[in-house]
Amino acid sequence: MAHESFLRHAHFRWLKIAVLLSVAVTAGFAATLMSANLRLHHTGSSWFGYISGTIGAGLIVWLALLGIRKRAMTDNAWSLKAWVSAHVYLGLSLIVIATLHSGLQFGWNIHTLAYALMMLVILSGIFGVTVYALIPPKLSDNRGETTQAQMLEKIHALDGRLLDVARPLDQDQAALVRRAVQHTRIGGNSWQRLTNSHGNCATRHALTELAAARSEMSDGPQAKALDQVLTLLEEKSATLGKARRHIRLRSLLEVWLFIHIPATLALIAALTAHIVSVFFFW
Amino acid sequence: MSFILRQISKRVGAPDIVREKPLAAAEPVIGRGSDCDIQLTDLAVSLRHAVLKQAGPGRVIVEALGAENFEANGKFVTSANLAVADSPVLNFGSHVLTLSPGDNGAVLVLATARENSAAVFTAMDQKRAFSLKYALFSQRRTAWITGVFILLACLLFPIGVFVVDHDQHRMISGVAHRQWSSGPLSPGHHFLEKNCTACHQQAFVSVTDTACLSCHQAGLNQQATAHLASMTRGLGSPFPPDPAADHAPHDRLMAAAPPDPNLARRINSWVAATFSHPNNRCASCHTEHVGNGRAAGATPAPVTADEIKRNDCKDCHTGMTQRLTGTKLLDVPDWGRHPDFRPVITAGFVGDRPKLERIALSAVPKEKDGLIFGHDVHLSAAGGVAREAAELGNARGYGAALTCANCHHAAPDGGFAPVDMPRDCGVCHSLVFARKNGADQLLPHGHPDKVVAALRAFYAAGPQFSSGPDTFLGRPGLRGAIRPVAAVDHVAASVRAAFEPGGTCTTCHTFMKPGAALNYVIAPVRLTSRYLPWGDFNHNVPEHHLDANGAPNCDTCHKAKSSAHTQDVMLPGIAQCGTCHGKTKAQNPMAAGSDCAECHGFHNSGLAASSRRRELAQSALIRTQ
Numbered sequence: 001m002a003h004e005s006f007l008r009h010a011h012f013r014w015l016k017i018a019v020l021l022s023v024a025v026t027a028g029f030a031a032t033l034m035s036a037n038l039r040l041h042h043t044g045s046s047w048f049g050y051i052s053g054t055i056g057a058g059l060i061v062w063l064a065l066l067g068i069r070k071r072a073m074t075d076n077a078w079s080l081k082a083w084v085s086a087h088v089y090l091g092l093s094l095i096v097i098a099t100l101h102s103g104l105q106f107g108w109n110i111h112t113l114a115y116a117l118m119m120l121v122i123l124s125g126i127f128g129v130t131v132y133a134l135i136p137p138k139l140s141d142n143r144g145e146t147t148q149a150q151m152l153e154k155i156h157a158l159d160g161r162l163l164d165v166a167r168p169l170d171q172d173q174a175a176l177v178r179r180a181v182q183h184t185r186i187g188g189n190s191w192q193r194l195t196n197s198h199g200n201c202a203t204r205h206a207l208t209e210l211a212a213a214r215s216e217m218s219d220g221p222q223a224k225a226l227d228q229v230l231t232l233l234e235e236k237s238a239t240l241g242k243a244r245r246h247i248r249l250r251s252l253l254e255v256w257l258f259i260h261i262p263a264t265l266a267l268i269a270a271l272t273a274h275i276v277s278v279f280f281f282w
Numbered sequence: 283m284s285f286i287l288r289q290i291s292k293r294v295g296a297p298d299i300v301r302e303k304p305l306a307a308a309e310p311v312i313g314r315g316s317d318c319d320i321q322l323t324d325l326a327v328s329l330r331h332a333v334l335k336q337a338g339p340g341r342v343i344v345e346a347l348g349a350e351n352f353e354a355n356g357k358f359v360t361s362a363n364l365a366v367a368d369s370p371v372l373n374f375g376s377h378v379l380t381l382s383p384g385d386n387g388a389v390l391v392l393a394t395a396r397e398n399s400a401a402v403f404t405a406m407d408q409k410r411a412f413s414l415k416y417a418l419f420s421q422r423r424t425a426w427i428t429g430v431f432i433l434l435a436c437l438l439f440p441i442g443v444f445v446v447d448h449d450q451h452r453m454i455s456g457v458a459h460r461q462w463s464s465g466p467l468s469p470g471h472h473f474l475e476k477n478c479t480a481c482h483q484q485a486f487v488s489v490t491d492t493a494c495l496s497c498h499q500a501g502l503n504q505q506a507t508a509h510l511a512s513m514t515r516g517l518g519s520p521f522p523p524d525p526a527a528d529h530a531p532h533d534r535l536m537a538a539a540p541p542d543p544n545l546a547r548r549i550n551s552w553v554a555a556t557f558s559h560p561n562n563r564c565a566s567c568h569t570e571h572v573g574n575g576r577a578a579g580a581t582p583a584p585v586t587a588d589e590i591k592r593n594d595c596k597d598c599h600t601g602m603t604q605r606l607t608g609t610k611l612l613d614v615p616d617w618g619r620h621p622d623f624r625p626v627i628t629a630g631f632v633g634d635r636p637k638l639e640r641i642a643l644s645a646v647p648k649e650k651d652g653l654i655f656g657h658d659v660h661l662s663a664a665g666g667v668a669r670e671a672a673e674l675g676n677a678r679g680y681g682a683a684l685t686c687a688n689c690h691h692a693a694p695d696g697g698f699a700p701v702d703m704p705r706d707c708g709v710c711h712s713l714v715f716a717r718k719n720g721a722d723q724l725l726p727h728g729h730p731d732k733v734v735a736a737l738r739a740f741y742a743a744g745p746q747f748s749s750g751p752d753t754f755l756g757r758p759g760l761r762g763a764i765r766p767v768a769a770v771d772h773v774a775a776s777v778r779a780a781f782e783p784g785g786t787c788t789t790c791h792t793f794m795k796p797g798a799a800l801n802y803v804i805a806p807v808r809l810t811s812r813y814l815p816w817g818d819f820n821h822n823v824p825e826h827h828l829d830a831n832g833a834p835n836c837d838t839c840h841k842a843k844s845s846a847h848t849q850d851v852m853l854p855g856i857a858q859c860g861t862c863h864g865k866t867k868a869q870n871p872m873a874a875g876s877d878c879a880e881c882h883g884f885h886n887s888g889l890a891a892s893s894r895r896r897e898l899a900q901s902a903l904i905r906t907q
Contacts, residue, residue, distance in 0.1 A: 047550050105572070110436045110461045144349035145328060148412050152403040153326030157375040160396055190417040228356045235358045251414040258418055265425035269432035276437055277462040280444075281482040282559060
C-alpha cells in the first residue's frame with residue numbers, strides 16, 4: 001500500500017466528520033441565540049450548553065486516550081493512523097464546539113482556565129501537525145544517509161585523530177585542541193537545541209584561534225601538523241553543524257509535546273473542576 | 283591491475299593478526315556493510331562509503347558513494363585521484379587505509395584500525411545527544427504535577443471549604459469559591475460576591491426561592507422590615523433589600539400557566555426540574571454572574587430576554603379563567619380585548635371602616651364616601667365660587683374661576699397629594715372662629731371631639747369680648763363686621779354653630795345628633811386616592827395632563843365640570859387610553875406602546891415595569907382580597 005499521510009487518511013473521512021460536527025454545533029448555537037433574542041447569558045446552562053458541553057468533554061477524554069492507544073499498533077479500520085487522523089480533526093473541531101459552549105463569556109475563573117488550557121493543547125497540536133508535515137523532509141535532506149550513530153562515531157573518530165595529530169603543537173595550541181575535544185557539546189541546553197545557537201562552541205573557538213595562528217606562521221614541520229589539525233577541526237565543525245541542524249529539527253518535532261502532554265493532563269483536571277463546580281453551585 | 287587487501291587487527295597484549303587476500307572485484311567497495319570488499323567495522327563508516335577505481339597506470343581514484351566524505355592525505359574530500367607510488371593515506375572513521383604498489387602491478391591496501399576508537403555509542407547515548415527530552419523537563423512529571431495542583435486548588439480546596447467552613451470565614455470562602463464564579467454579580471448583589479453560601483446554600487441544588495426571600499420577602503411588618511435591613515447591612519449591603527411581592531402565590535401561578543407549546547422547552551423544564559434546577563424559581567429569571575459588573579448602585583439582577591419572552595403576560599392571562607378555579611381576574615388575551623376598568627370604590631361604611639368594592643365602569647359605580655361636595659359648583663366659570671376666587675385675587679393664588687390645580691396638587695409619584703382641607707378648602711371655607719392677640723383662631727379640622735376641646739380651651743382662658751383686639755366672631759366661618767356678643771355658654775353655642783344643621787362643618791359633613799352634651803358623631807369620610815391599584819398611571823407624563831398647546835386638559839378624562847356629587851366616579855374608560863396607546867404614529871402623533879408593562883409590573887402589577895416610582899410600591903396599596 002502506498003504511503004498515505006494520516007491527514008489524508010480514508011479520503012479525509014475524519015475531516016468531513018469534524019466539519020459536520022462543527023456545523024451541527026454552530027447550528028445549535030445559532031438556534032439558541034435566536035431564541036434568546038441574540039443576547040448571550042449563561043450559554044453553558046442552556047440545552048445547547050449541556051449538549052455541546054457533553055460532546056466537548058467526551059471529545060477531550062477520547063482525544064487524551066490517544067496517549068494510551070498509541071502504544072498499540074494495529075492495522076484495520078481503527079488503525080492507529082485512523083485514530084491519529086480522527087484525533088487531529090476532531091481536536092480541531094473542539095475549537096468551534098468549546099468556543100460556542102463558552103458563549104465568549106470569559107473571566108478569571110476555573111471555566112476560562114479550562115478553555116485556555118484546551119486552546120493551549122490544540123494550538124500546540126496544530127504546531128505539532130505542522131512540524132510533522134514540514135520537518136521530516138528537511139531532516140532527511142540534512143542527514144542524508146548518515147545515521148545519528150554515525151554522526152557521533154565520526155565526531156568521536158575525529159576527536160581521536162585530533163589528539164594524535166596535535167602532538168607536535170606547542171602548549172597553548174595543544175590546549176585549544178584538547179578543549180575542543182573535551183568540552184565540545186553537541187546538543188547543549190534546550191534553547192541551544194531549538195535555535196541551533198552555539199556561540200561558545202569549543203571546536204569553533206579552536207578553529208578560529210588556530211587558523212589565526214597558522215596565518216602568522218611560516219611553513220615548517222609544526223605548520224604541517226597545524227594544517228592537519230585545522231583540516232580535522234574544519235571537518236569536525238562541519239559534522240557538528242550537521243548534527244546540530246539535525247538536533248534542532250528533531251527538537252522542533254518534539255518540543256510541542258512538552259506543552260501538549262502536560263497541558264492535556266492539566267486540562268482534564270481543570271475540566272473536572274469546571275464540571276463539578278458548575279453543578280455544585282448551580 | 284588488481285587490489286590486494288592486507289588487514290591488520292591490533293590486539294592488546296598479543297601480536298597483531300595480519301590477514302592478506304586478493305580482492306576479486308575490479309572496483310572494490312569500502313564500507314561497514316558485510317557485502318563490501320573492504321569491510322570496516324566502525325559506525326562512523328557508511329554501509330557503502332566509497333569505491334576504489336583504477337585510473338591508468340599507478341593511479342587510483344577514490345569516490346564517495348553517498349553524501350559522506352572521507353579523508354585523503356589530510357583533506358576531507360568526496361573524490362580523490364591518487365598516485366599509488368606516493369603511498370596515499372585514506373581515513374574512514376577510525377580506520378586508516380594506506381595504498382602502496384604491490385607485486386605484479388597490483389595495489390596493496392593496508393587497513394589498520396586506530397586503538398583509541400573503542401567507543402560504542404548506545405541508543406541511550408544517541409537519545410541524550412539528539413532528543414530534547416534530556417535537555418527539557420519531564421513531560422510526564424510536569425503533567426502530573428500541574429494536573430494534581432489544579433485538582434487540589436480548583437476543586438478539592440473549594441469543596442473542602444464549603445464542607446468544613448461553610449460561611450464562617452468569608453475571606454477564605456471568597457478566595458476558595460471566587461474561581462468558580464462565572465462572572466460578577468449584579469451591582470445590587472455585589473456585596474455578596476465573597477459570600478457564595480448566602481445564595482448557594484446546598485451543594486448540587488440550584489439557588490432556591492427561600493434564599494432569595496430571606497432578604498426580599500414582601501409584606502413584612504415594620505419590625506421585621508427593620509430586622510431585615512439591619513441583617514443585610516451586616517452582610518455589607520449599602521441599601522435595604524427591595525421587597526419583591528410575588529405576582530401570585532406560587533401554586534396559583536403554576537396552575538394559571540398553560541403548558542408550554544414549545545416541546546423542547548417542555549422537555550427542558552422537565553429535565554431541569556428532575557436535576558434540582560427547576561425553571562420556575564426567582565433565579566430562573568433573575569440570572570446572576572453575567573455581564574461586566576461595571577454598573578453601580580442597587581440595580582437588580584437582570585432578567586433575561588428569553589425569560590421575559592417565556593413569561594409573556596398573555597400566555598397566562600388568556601383562558602386563565604378556565605385553568606385557575608375561583609379567580610376574580612378576567613382574561614386579557616391582548617390589549618384590544620383588555621376588560622373595562624373596574625375601579626375600587628368606597629361603597630359605604632361598616633362602622634368607621636370603609637367598605638371597598640370593585641365595580642366595572644360600565645356598571646356606573648357610585649361612591650358613598652361620606653362627603654358632601656360638588657365639583658360642578660366649584661369649577662363653574664360664573665357662580666359664586668368663581669366670584670369669590672376672583673375676590674381672593676392673584677396674590678393668594680386665585681383670581682379667576684377655580685381650576686383643578688387649585689385643590690389637587692401633583693405628587694412626584696405620578697399621583698396627587700391628598701386634599702388638605704385647611705390648605706385646599708380653608709381659604710374660602712374658613713375655620714377661623716376668633717381672633718386673639720391679633721391672631722386668627724382656627725378650629726382644628728378632623729374629629730368633632732377636638733373641635734369641642736379647642737373651644738373649651740379657648741374660653742377657659744377667659745377672653746374679653748367687649749374691648750381690645752380679642753374678639754368673638756359669633757360663629758366660625760362668618761366673615762364681615764366683627765361684633766362683640768355676650769353669651770352665657772360660649773362653648774355650647776359655638777359647638778352647635780359648627781355641627782347643627784346649617785352649621786359651618788355641615789357644608790361638607792354629616793353629623794349625628796348627640797345623645798347628650800356635646801359629643802357629636804361625624805359620618806366617616808374616605809376619599810379614594812387610587813381607583814386602579816393594579817395598574818400604574820403617571821399623571822406627570824406631559825401627554826397625560828397637557829393638551830397640544832401645553833394647557834392642562836384634565837377634563838379630557840375627568841368630567842368634573844358636570845359632576846354634582848362626589849358619588850360620581852370620574853374615571854375615563856380604557857378606550858380613552860386607546861386613543862394613543864396601541865396606535866401608530868400615522869394614526870396619532872402621540873402614539874404610545876401597548877405592552878402590558880406600560881401599566882403593569884410583574885411583581886407588583888400596580889407598579890409599571892418602566893416606572894421608577896418605588897415609593898408607590900412601598901406605600902400601602904389597596905387590595906380587595
